[in-house]
Amino acid sequence: MSSQPDLAARWRHFQATNEHRRAVRDFDGAPLDDADVRAVLEAALLAPSSGNLQPYQLHWLRDEAVRRRVAExxxxxxxxxxASTLVVIAASRRIGLRTAASWRAHLDQPNGLDARSxxxxxxxxxKFSRFLRIAPLCLWTPPRMLLSAFAPVYSLLPVGTSGLRHWAARSGVYAAQTLMLAASARGLDSCPMEGFxxxxxxxxxDLPRGTVIPIVIALGRRRPDAxxxxxxxxPRADAIVEH
Known part of the structure; x- marks a missing residue:
């Protein structure tokens, strides 16, 4: 178990990282070290996801022509x-199914877990593989729409085509937030963009049909005059509700 000084230091480091993270819109455009970008992207892969299905990919736009087209x-x-580079979050049911297959293959090999685990x-x-195969069926859409008409909380149920897209996008957003905090810890700046x-x-x-793009992230270092x-x-009293 971590000692109190270790916990205090971790909290200070997180506060500094969180405070440094801003939505920067004026970057200096200088090239980034590949090792820095790879480290940030790999850290983002530790984000939580529904059922550990990680139904997203992080597209690092290294080709200048592609980056320019996406920027436009x-x-x-x-x-x-x-920005020095862009990262596009792409999510889909297809990626989730592929992850589930890789997960099963991993579990079929020596994996450090005991037999019960x-x-x-x-x-x-x-279970999740079966769910992802039947969830997009059209038969789920009418009951989901009916339920959400009476109680909007049901509108985001992960069934039906649109429900699954929302589900995949949410996991992608978890990765996006982790990526931006990792960038801050690495001394880089970021800006999440939804207007595209x-x-x-x-x-x-060249993304396949059925892919949803919840967010594009600009990466770089802020200009001195940003x-x-x-x-x-x-106010906390308005944003935090205690029950």
């Missing part, structure tokens, strides 16, 4: 134009 698809945003995880992998033409981005990356105003956040 981001509606001319300063962050996209000035291996059996449990194999059962989970099979998803169709143009998908065509630029405009970063004081943060404003809602």
């Amino acid at each position: 698809a981001c509606n001319g945003q300063r962050a996209a134009r000035s 291996t059996a449990w995880h194999l059962g989970e992998a099979r 033409d998803a169709g143009r981005v998908a065509r630029a990356l 405009r970063l105003e004081p943060r404003w956040r809602r």
Whole structure:
């Protein structure tokens, strides 16, 4: 178990990382060290995901022509134009199914787990594989729409085509937030962008049909004159509800 000084140091490091992370829109455009970007992307892979299915890929745009096309698809945003590189989060049911198959193959080999844990995880992998095969069936859409009409909380159930896209996108967003915190810890800056033409981005990356793109992230280092105003956040009493 970590000692109190270790916990205190970890908390200070996290606070510094979280405080440094800002949505930077004015980057200096200088090339980034490949090792820094790879480290940030690999850290993002530790993000949580539904059923550990990790239904997303992180597309690192190293080719200048591709990066330019995607930047143009981001509606001319300063962050996209000035960033050193872009990372596109792409998520889909197909990726989740592929992950489940890889997970089962991993569990069929010596994996450091005891027999009981291996059996449990194999059962989970099979269960989620079955779910991802039947969840997109059209028969789920009418009951989900009916339920959500009476109670909006059911609108995000991961069934039906749109429900599964929302499900995959949420896991992709977990990875995106982890990526941005990792970038801050590595001394880089980032900007999450939602204002883009998803169709143009998908065509630029030749993404298969059924892929959803929840977010594009600009990466680089802020310019010395980058405009970063004081943060404003809602009062805690309004944002945090205790039950």
